[in-house]
Amino acid sequence: MKVTNKILLILVMAAFTCCDTDDNTGYSNDNGQFVRFFLQLDRNNQPIEAPAIAPTTQAISEFNKNDATTIKIPVALTSQPVEEITVDYSVQLNNLNNIEITPSxxxxSGTQLVDTLFVEVNERWDASTNPSLFIELTEVSDENIKIGMPNDVAPLDQLTINFNHLELNxxxxxxxxxxxxxxxxxxxxxITVGFQNGFLSSEIDGIDLLQETQSNFNYTITQLPITNSREITYRVTLDQDFTDDDLLYKTSFALAGIPNYSIxxxxxxxxxxxxITPRDINLNTASNFYNTADAFYRTYGVNWMDFNEDxxxxxxxxxxxxVPVEVPATxxxxxLGxxxxxTDTSDDLYYHAFRIGFEPPNSNTTNSFNLRRWFTNESTSASNSPGFNxxxxxxxxxxxITPSSGIVQVVEQTILIGTSASNGSISEFIDISGNGTFSEISPGVYEIILDFNATNNRLFGGTRTVRYHFYNTSNFLDPPLLNDACFTPQAL
Known part of the structure; x- marks a missing residue:
């Protein structure tokens, strides 16, 4: 593994400014030059990688590891200009096998005042044996450079990594x-397969993670080089032109099972x-339901339910x-959106003339199809409930004949709604579909009347169908009451 970590001098100076504050010690040239570990953790207790700096976070001498990702440990030198020097270190493994640490x-040199140790784990460990890794800085090629900070409390010349219980998914x-x-x-x-806690290469090698379950067109699938210890990406390349406009072309994949990993x-x-349904794209029907000049533009609506449980x-x-749905120019x-x-066409954005999506202007979630009110214990976080977008x-x-009216369909897909960890980390997959009509009910005002289908056997005993009305304005009257039965919110 080739290590070439270079950062700007100003960043390193900032790092040591913050460290001086952390350790309540002001270091000057009188303290001499020194080298030490500079491992910081973010708010998720994950190591911060150089050149990133957390100005208010202390560097640590002990780290508890519970994932299989590569550990990247910054080692930092004080910010005085130096000739090229080298630093040696020693390693002690306790109940660990197949650990690779680079560089040796x-x-x-010069303004390169941070180098990084890469610790790659290639074999699963047994947490019951209290495995650990101990690294110590031992020797510097320049005798004028000290090992560790001039601080008896936290010199940071040693680092211990404890390997805790490992759950891979x-x-x-x-x-x-x-x-x-x-x-x-x-x-x-x-197509990217994500591993929240990383993966062990020895347990993944030779497994084709994407298994074809159906296909009616020719394609080639290849695994791209792995550049992230939490992701493996496959590239599917079309090997034919789709020449039949009346045919549904579809290829589906399912994840292969991996021993000792959970999905x-x-x-x-x-x-x-x-x-392909022939449509005049100049109608741009979708544009009646979004406004790219307003990041907070909303569609409004109602659905039939007993929200108050009365x-x-x-x-x-x-x-x-x-929001509009971005598509390639082809x-x-x-x-053109x-x-x-x-005048450079390479950066042009194109939108689907007949599709809209529901997404917020930030990284949170919005209330697509009022699904947030279907449940009582849902998490609105995008990480737990991406299906709200x-x-x-x-x-x-x-x-x-009358293009201001027509048919509307829900784009069929599977969505994921879940709870937070405090509510049990429950996840449910829901297949959604539906169809209805749209029409211009007054100049510039559109109404969608839709039967929305949600399928999940555990939650709904099969498929639940709910009537919806959507409007591109907040100024509308409720539709007449229905005689149909309705549902109440429920726990996931």
Whole structure:
């Protein structure tokens, strides 16, 4: 493993400024030069990698490891200019096997005042034996440079890593789990399998993680070089043009099983191109439901339910941030959304003329289809409930005679809704679909009437169908009351 870590002198100076504060000791040239470990942890107790600096965080001399990712340990030299020097270290393994530590010698020169030790674990450990790794800085090529800070309390010349209980899991993290494809020979699509706590190469090598479950088109799948100890990415390349506009082209994959790993998210994914319905993209029906100039633009609506759990069914209001769906310029339904103010076409953004999505302007979630009110213990965090963001969500099929009205469909997909760790870390996969109509009910005001289907055997005993009305304005009257039964919120 080649190590070439170079950072700007100003960053290193900032690092040691913050360390002086942390250790309540002001170091000057009178203290001499010294080298020491500079391992800091972020708020998730994960090592911070150079050149990143946490100004208010102390460097540590002991670290508890409970994942299989590569540990990157910064070793830092004081900020005085130096000639090229080397630093040696010793290693002691306790109840650990197959550990690789590189480089064999640390080196510093000029403004390169931080080098990094890479600790790669290649074999599963037994936490019951209290495994640990002890590293100590032992020798510097320049006798004027001291080992450790001039501080008897925390010299940071030694580092202990304790290896705790290891739980490894994985899932398909490419979203959504239904990927639209162009149907053009040579186009490619990446599918990423994520490992939240990393993976051990010896346990993954030779396993094709994506197993085909169905396919009616030719493709090639290759694993890309691994550059992240938490992800493995596969590239699917189309090996043919899709020539039949009336045919649904679809290839589906499922995750292969890995001994001693558990699946904790999406386990399936499909690449598909729907039958092509001739539509005039200049209608740009989707644009009636978003405004790219307003990041907080919403679609408003109601759905039929007993939210108050008082035995009375009624229309329940909701809104959701609504956005265009980006597509490549080659998509048959692509329309130019933004030329980025330049004549360079390579950075142009294209939107689907007939699809909209529900996504927030930040990293949180929005209330797609009012799903947040379907449950009583849901987490609204995107990490626990990515299914609260649905994009693409709806697709419009304008009437040929009266294009301001037509059919609308839910883009079929599987979504994930879950709870927080404090509520049991429950995860449920829900298949969504649906269809209805849209129409312009007054100039510029559109209404969608939709039957939304949600399928999950444990939660709903099969498929639950709910009536929705959507509007591109907040100023609307509730539809007439229905005589239909409704549902109440429930726990996941």
């Amino acid at each position: 010698t640390l080196s510093f 994985y899932s398909i993290i490419t979203s959504p789990n239904t990927v639209p494809v162009s149907g053009i020979n040579g186009d490619f699509y990446d 904790n998210g999406f386990s399936t994914i499909s690449l598909s191109r729907l039958p 035995g009375i069914c009624e229309w329940r209001d909701f809104n959701a941030f609504t 998509d048959p339904n692509a329309i 933004d030329d980025m103010g330049t 649905v994009s693409p969500a709806l697709e419009f099929f304008p009437d040929e």
